[in-house]
Amino acid sequence: MPIHEKHLIRPENIKSHDKLVMDGIDISGHWSTFIETRVVKDYNESLQDEIAALPGGEYVHRCWQCGSCTNACTVNAINPDFNPRYWIYLIRMGMESELLRDKDIIWQCVSCNKCTYVCPREVAPEGVMKATAHWLELKGHTPQSPSTIFDDVFSTQVIETGKIEDSLVVRNFFQRTGQSLTQDWLIEMVKRMVAHLPVKMLMALGIATVLRPRTKNWGGARDAIKEYVAEQDAHHRKALGLESLVEMAKLEAAAPFKQAAE
């Protein structure tokens, strides 16, 4: 039996005919409106396995839908559509099309881990959010989100140089996300840093910006980390049934690892 609750009716499911005459009776427009039911016709059993194969998603199958995570969630307080409990359910039951409806907000998790602390079943919902965002990206449903671009920029630099240089991270991040370096708030922040930070520290910052320090003899570590990262990536892609090498080449072309480290 279909359920007609107004908030559950979706615009794309409303069918009406501008012109419809049946048995000589004109039932155009509103008179011929009907709502397609949102029936779950099958469970996609691989969805849960795919999410569980990505880091953070391992415990998704434990969830018993208590809603503690959503209640505790920082982002949910601002955006009620951000509902970890609900997405975890969709993942568990394999309601992929339903999950994809929210693909543009899932990445907004701020990793505050409040959910992780309240969850009575140790599902680690924060991890599931991460894995889901990762899944959406790998499957090509979403472009890289700003937060994963940031992670990328950050980790690429660490991997390449064995050090982290903040201003370079910020510059690369702004460049990759197409943001201007002369935004008002940024200029203001730099001004105040100059005004309030100890001179010694400012000098160190300046030197680091110019000289870009590297950890000595880092090469071996860098190669090992890179190899590991590539291995993991191939492993994840395989779990999602994606062509590993071809896709990897594509990804590298879209988001080259080297770019930030020159």
Add this chain to the structure above:
Amino acid sequence: MNAPVLIVGGGPAGLAAAHALSSVGRPNILVEKMDRLGGAPILSGYAKLVPSGEWAKDAIGGMVSRVMDNKTTDVRLNTTVKSFDGQPGNFSAVLNDGTTIAASAAILTTGFTHFDSINKPEWGFGLFPDVVTTTQVEQMFSSGKGVHCPSDGRTPKRVAILLCVGSRDRQIGREWCSKICCTVSANIAMEIREELPDCHVYIYYMDIRTFGLLEQKYYWRSQEEFKVKYIKARIAEVTSNGSQLIVKGEDTLVKRPITIPFDMVVHAVGMDPNVDNLTIASIFGVKLEPNGFIDRKNTYGIMGATNREGVFVAGSATGPETIDDSIAQGQAAAMSALGMMNIGMAAE
């Protein structure tokens, strides 16, 4: 006061009462209407029991041989009680073979009757061979045949277990919770996943009542280790598309109607009052409680007392019970009977 104690019903509760009395040297007569002792776990061929994990034929079979081997218990199979008269310490019972026996007290351990799923026609039992009951799945395991669809013998790829079939349902006049079926279903789900790792098991529930320590061992473990899926929905109907069963209902957590294909649907059948209870009540002069189980006189006084002095009750005759609780009650009722006789003898 020296006449034997009459025990009616040779299931876990009756076996426990018989053993308790024999172990203190008190003669007793165990009357069982079927041709074997053991009650539901043996007669219905249960497989591995909760919470012990022991096979029913070993665990309950052990209780049976313990009673059979002890001459203090006089076992009468294929026997029922036709009439029961007299006073505490001095009853006389007429059995169906015409013999009359003297009894000092009686303990009713006549148990329960499995709910007959035919009474919920919308869930397809009796219409589609691949709709089965938990009892049938237990038998698939205990017979060693393994889980299979009765229609063509294939191993199922997807199984739905429907909880509360014949319980918690005013439509069919059964308002009680049968207490054990959630746990038994979680256990069966794990056993299916263990035997057929490629088979997905879904449990449709209204509440999960794996009470006490069973929560972790059955509900949590079935999800965490065996990836059994629980869906909050009471199924509306089970139909067939010719090759598979179609389960319809509402997934209440996402407010969506569901129409999902399954290979096999399992009814978690509940525990009804024994169909003989009206007869038993009139023969023994005991009251039934509103649902039709044998009424206990009080909760905290004399364990197992009924409204009729000298007649005690134990186990699932009083309402849905687990095996371990039935055993405890059987022993408690034996103790109550002994206590009553002790007081009687002191008065003589």
